[in-house]
Amino acid sequence: MSAYKSFAIAGFGKAGSLYANCFAQHKEDGFKWKVLSRSFAKPELRTAEAQGAELVAVDYDSQSSLINALKGVDVVLSTLRDEGLETVQLNLVRAAKEAGVKLFVPSEYGKNTLGIKEPYLKPKADTHDLLKELNLPYTLFFTGLWPSLILEPVSGILMGMDFDAGKFNFFGDGKIGLSWTTPEDFVPLAHHILTTLPLSELENSVFQIEGDRKSLKEIVALWQKKTGRKPEIYERSEEEIQAYIDSQDSNMMKLMPRELQRAGMRVTGEANKLWPGWKASNTWENIFA
Numbered sequence: 523m524s525a526y527k528s529f530a531i532a533g534f535g536k537a538g539s540l541y542a543n544c545f546a547q548h549k550e551d552g553f554k555w556k557v558l559s560r561s562f563a564k565p566e567l568r569t570a571e572a573q574g575a576e577l578v579a580v581d582y583d584s585q586s587s588l589i590n591a592l593k594g595v596d597v598v599l600s601t602l603r604d605e606g607l608e609t610v611q612l613n614l615v616r617a618a619k620e621a622g623v624k625l626f627v628p629s630e631y632g633k634n635t636l637g638i639k640e641p642y643l644k645p646k647a648d649t650h651d652l653l654k655e656l657n658l659p660y661t662l663f664f665t666g667l668w669p670s671l672i673l674e675p676v677s678g679i680l681m682g683m684d685f686d687a688g689k690f691n692f693f694g695d696g697k698i699g700l701s702w703t704t705p706e707d708f709v710p711l712a713h714h715i716l717t718t719l720p721l722s723e724l725e726n727s728v729f730q731i732e733g734d735r736k737s738l739k740e741i742v743a744l745w746q747k748k749t750g751r752k753p754e755i756y757e758r759s760e761e762e763i764q765a766y767i768d769s770q771d772s773n774m775m776k777l778m779p780r781e782l783q784r785a786g787m788r789v790t791g792e793a794n795k796l797w798p799g800w801k802a803s804n805t806w807e808n809i810f811a
């Protein structure tokens with residue numbers, strides 16, 4: 523049983539709402555959990571409250587608002603995203619230190635970001651630096667790519683994967699194995715790790731969770747088997763990849779082609795065994811079953 527009793531989930535989006543769900547499903551463990559959100563407008567927050575979460579509205583620009591919200595909290599689970607990872611997450615770290623929080627779990631859930639310099643993910647490394655500077659213990663979870671990144675039409679097309687049209691423009695030959703984990707699979711495992719491992723194994727530790735490892739080519743083959751459609755596959759040359767990167771405005775899209783080409787988002791999956799019997803439900807075989 524964990525040395526920690528009280529948890530605060532910061533941000534109620536995809537990962538945040540799944541964490542709240544995990545606590546609700548394990549009420550018998552006796553943990554307290556709050557959800558910090560910028561507004562209570564989302565109806566799902568009321569469901570979380572009915573399931574046992576304490577809701578706290580926060581202003582991330584006000585240190586006193588954050589410190590008050592974190593009073594009596596042992597562990598902060600940040601699930602912020604995008605601009606929320608820049609100054610906002612740093613404000614949250616400072617407030618956590620001030621409020622006496624014992625462990626900070628920054629919003630990660632992708633690539634191994636230790637020491638990363640790429641502009642899109644640098645805010646994650648900046649958070650690590652601040653946690654070390656303030657001597658606030660942390661736990662990091664790296665989980666590789668989320669399948670939704672290529673399944674959702676808008677991001678999928680940017681990644682060269684258009685399942686609706688059956689057109690797939692790989693960055694390179696698409697043969698390299700990539701790590702894939704859905705939040706529905708990794709959040710329960712991260713929750714289990716945080717609520718069962720002793721402090722000594724959690725503090726300043728990194729856990730790598732891998733739900734599945736498949737190349738884009740293998741994923742397209744599974745899609746083809748399920749749909750019976752013939753894919754149109756194009757393999758971008760090195761020059762075409764560089765031209766695509768140069769033409770992008772967003773830092774994310776300047777980063778992703780090489781991640782897909784070179785498996786930069788690969789994780790080890792070493793943490794999978796920390797919950798005996800844990801098995802990812804959302805493997806690509808199951809997604810295209």
Ligand SMILES: NC(=O)c1ccc[n+]([C@@H]2O[C@H](COP(=O)([O-])OP(=O)(O)OC[C@H]3O[C@@H](n4cnc5c(N)ncnc54)[C@H](OP(=O)(O)O)[C@@H]3O)[C@@H](O)[C@H]2O)c1
Nearest residue numbers: 533534535536537559560602603605606629631632667668
């Ligand atoms: N590896 C991958 O393929 C992949 C894919 C997606 C996400 N991720 C990572 O997973 C983590 C969680 O992402 P997610 O998809 O769960 O995020 P999400 O659904 O977009 O939710 C993030 C939450 O953060 C809060 N937030 C957003 N912008 C904010 C801002 N400017 N200031 C303060 N709060 C803000 C919001 O909560 P409230 O409105 O409740 O305040 C929002 O619901 C992120 O670190 C992200 O980079 C990885």
